[in-house]
Amino acid sequence: GPRRARRTYVDSRLVPSPSLFDTLDQAEHTRKQRIIWKVTSELSMRSFEPGMNSQVDIFLSELLKSAQKGEAVDVSPRFSRLAADVISSLGFGIPLHTQTEETNRPLLDAFTEVSSRIGLYMNRPATAKLLAWLAHKASEDFRKSTQSTRSRLEWHWEKMRSTTCTN
Incomplete structure (x- = not known):
C-alpha cells in the first residue's frame, strides 16, 4: 500500500x-x-564560465590526444565525463576529474x-x-x-x- x-x-x-x-x-x-x-542566477553562471571553459578545454585536449593516436572515439562517455566534471565543479566546488583520471x-x-x-x-x-x-x-x-x-x-x-x- x-x-x-x-x-x-x-x-x-x-x-x-x-x-x-x-x-x-x-x-x-x-x-x-x-x-x-x-x-544559478545569471551573475553566478557568468562567474562560473571560466571554470566551464576549462573543462571544455580538457575535453577537447583529451579528444585530440585520441585522434592523434588514430583511435576511434566514442564521444558519448566522454560527454558524460565532461558533464560530471562541470556539474561537480559548479555544484560542489570540487571537480571529479573524470575526464583525465579513472578514479x-x-x-x-x-x-x-x-x-x-x-x-x-x-x-x-x-x-x-x-x-x-x-x-x-x-x-x-x-x-x-x-x-x-x-x-x-x-x-x-x-x-x-x-x-x-x-x-
Whole structure:
C-alpha cells in the first residue's frame, strides 16, 4: 500500500535527509528551490564560465590526444565525463576529474543507477503500478541495490574528501 511505497521511496534516498528533488514537503522544496535559484542566477553562471571553459578545454585536449593516436572515439562517455566534471565543479566546488583520471568514474555509473530510480518516482502516477510491484515483489532486492549504491557513493565521496583535504 501507500506506506510501503513511501518506505521504499524514502529508503531509495542516498542520504537520510531529503534533497531539493526528493523532499515530500512543499514548503521545504520551495525553501531549497530559492537557494538553487541564487546559485544559478545569471551573475553566478557568468562567474562560473571560466571554470566551464576549462573543462571544455580538457575535453577537447583529451579528444585530440585520441585522434592523434588514430583511435576511434566514442564521444558519448566522454560527454558524460565532461558533464560530471562541470556539474561537480559548479555544484560542489570540487571537480571529479573524470575526464583525465579513472578514479571517480565509477560514480558516473552510480549516478545513472540512482537517476533511473528517481525518474520512476518523479513520473508518478504513470509508474505507480511498477513502483507497487517493486515495493511488493522485489523490495528486498531493490533495497539491497539502493544500499549498495549508497555505500559506493559514500566510499567515493569520502575518498574524494580525504584526497581534497590532504592537497
